[in-house]
Amino acid sequence: MxxxxxxxxxxxxxxxxxxxxxxxxxxxxxxxxxxxxxxxxxxxxxxxxxxxxxxxxxxxxxxxxxxxxxxxxxxxxxxxxxxxxxxxxxxxxxxxxxxxxxxxxxxxxxxxxxxxxxxxxxxxxxxxxxxxxxxxxxxxxxxxxxxxxxxxxxxxxxxxxxxxxxxxxxxxxxxxxxxxxxxxxxxxxxxxxxxxxxxxxxxxxxxxxxxxxxxxxxxxxxxxxxxxxxxxxxxxxxxxxxxxxxxxxxxxxxxxxNHEMDRQKIQATRLHMKEQLEQHIPGVSFNGDPFGASLYTVLSVSFPKTDKSEMILFNMDINNICASGGSACTSGADAGSHVIRAINNNENQMTVRFSFSKYNTKEEVDAVVRKLKEMI
Ligand SMILES: Cc1ncc(COP(=O)(O)O)c(C=O)c1O
The missing domain is CATH 3.40.640.10 (Type I PLP-dependent aspartate aminotransferase-like (Major domain))
Structure with a gap:
């Protein structure tokens, strides 16, 4: 395990x-x-x-x-x-x-x-x-x-x-x-x-x-x-x-x-992630309308592009963190995301999608943000 x-x-x-x-x-x-x-x-x-x-x-x-x-x-x-x-x-x-x-x-x-x-x-x-x-x-x-x-x-x-x-x-x-x-x-x-x-x-x-x-x-x-x-x-x-x-x-x-209970838990985990990222990673931004008409399960995050952040997906993988760069439904191929291109074609950003379930915890968020801080 x-x-x-x-x-x-x-x-x-x-x-x-x-x-x-x-x-x-x-x-x-x-x-x-x-x-x-x-x-x-x-x-x-x-x-x-x-x-x-x-x-x-x-x-x-x-x-x-x-x-x-x-x-x-x-x-x-x-x-x-x-x-x-x-x-x-x-x-x-x-x-x-x-x-x-x-x-x-x-x-x-x-x-x-x-x-x-x-x-x-x-x-x-x-x-x-x-x-x-x-x-x-x-x-x-x-x-x-x-x-x-x-x-x-x-x-x-x-x-x-x-x-x-x-x-x-x-x-x-x-x-x-x-x-x-x-x-x-x-x-x-x-x-x-x-x-x-x-x-x-x-x-x-x-x-x-x-x-x-x-x-x-x-x-x-x-x-x-x-x-x-x-x-x-x-x-x-x-x-x-x-x-x-x-x-x-x-x-x-x-x-x-269990919809209401799960929703509240997932929403709290996602909000915690947003707050922790804003607190610890300078220049971080969020795609879409994350706190308006949005899924409570998905947080699309853009990091300023640097030599280090370009390796972010690779480094997350090495550190046993599973998240996706675009749509994982295209079997992990890092061809860039057509969605991110259509809404925010900023070549100076690296985008990662974090998506949550009822099994995720705030402690996991803290651990990921700590690692991201080291990686970026
Ligand atoms: C919005 C959306 N539509 C369609 C699909 C495809 O579903 P499936 O993998 O079950 O064919 C996915 C993800 O896989 C999805 O996220």
Whole structure:
């Protein structure tokens, strides 16, 4: 065992032992194929449908609106492609600071000539310029798909999902929101939120990796996204990730039950980090709108660039501190962050994203700030 300090919870979180316990029977004794008609199969089917009901209830959606997928990337790919293929969207409005799961999908559809693509302007603090969004919608001759994330995984900025949805409604646009960083961290009321597609990934809130959801509003009809068997109501064929689905639902139940307590703890840890950095590291600054409309889990920090700070990610790693330079979702490649470039293209700064979970402590923050002081 190392005494690693893990401040990269926006990349992924550890599995909650209670979630593992709920999954275990489905990794061992209860292995029936959910499509089999005998009792083993029926028990597995029941576990999946109970998980779906639980997820739907927590998000205030209908169970028929919840589709289990392999995670956030698949869910966003599916929603965006379906909006173009099945819902007549010929113009996508998105932003330059979306996760690559969205950005690379919309760029691909644009490159292949399927759609026109516009990026909405950003305000200096990284928020979406809502008046520019309205101008783009009003000026479009085609049906639009608006794809804007609920919370940015690198800087934490949050979108007003209801206001955006209302605007989309006014212009008859389809609205997809990547909610991977907010499902499990914020309450949702989907029956009263004007959105057509949202996404979730279990590993962002102490559930297993490789399982997620796509919510498809009941008023939207799309065609199957994986062809084959009749799983997921004929939409996504293939034997289900039974233990993953059970784990996803359990993790969401736990996150929801303890939401207020966890939020307060994480918020306090994050605030402590901000205060300690300001106190001990000269020239430090924070990206986005960290104490406005923001995730309480993410703190994006810029350090003045020096010979020493350029090595910061490397030195943190040597010192057993896990944090990320940009989006860790691009497998650690230090290609610089497209988000930081879009909002704050300052070559004289080094940016590190610290992201927190309920398991982090103020003592860990103090230890990291002490090390950072030495490193910088
Ligand atoms: C905002 C956001 N969207 C999408 C994803 C992709 O999710 P997954 O890794 O489950 O495919 C991530 C992170 O991985 C993310 O942070």
């Amino acid at each position: 190392t005494d690693r300090i893990y401040f990269d919870n926006a990349a992924t979180t550890c599995l909650d032992p209670v979630v593992l316990e709920a999954m275990m029977p489905y990794l061992t004794s209860s292995y029936g194929n959910p499509s089999s008609i005998y009792s083993y199969g029926r028990e597995s089917r029941l576990a999946i449908e109970n998980a779906r009901k639980s997820v739907a209830k927590i998000l205030n959606a209908h169970p028929a609106e919840i589709f289990f997928t392999s995670g956030g990337t698949e869910s966003s790919n599916t929603a965006i492609s379906a909006a173009v293929r099945d819902l007549g969207c010929k113009h996508i409005i998105s932003s330059e600071i979306e996760h690559h799961a969205t950005l690379h999908t919309v760029e691909y559809l644009h490159r292949t000539g399927d759609v026109q693509l516009s990026y909405v302007k950003l305000l200096p603090n990284g928020h979406i310029d809502m008046s520019d969004l309205e101008s783009l919608l009003a000026g479009s001759n085609e049906r639009c798909l608006v794809s804007l994330m609920h919370a940015n995984n690198e800087i934490g900025n949050m979108l007003d999902i209801s206001a955006t949805g209302e605007l989309c409604k006014k212009y008859n646009a389809i609205f997809h929101s990547d909610t991977v960083q907010t499902v499990g961290h914020f309450p949702f009321d989907l029956r009263n939120t004007p959105v057509h597609f949202i996404t979730g990934a279990g590993h962002k809130f102490h559930g297993p990796k490789g399982v997620g959801i796509l919510y498809i509003n009941e008023n939207v009809r799309i065609t199957p996204f994986v062809h084959g068997g009749s799983q997921e109501r004929n939409m996504r064929a293939g034997t289900e990730n039974l233990y993953g689905i059970v784990g996803f639902a359990k993790a969401l139940e736990l996150a929801t039950a």
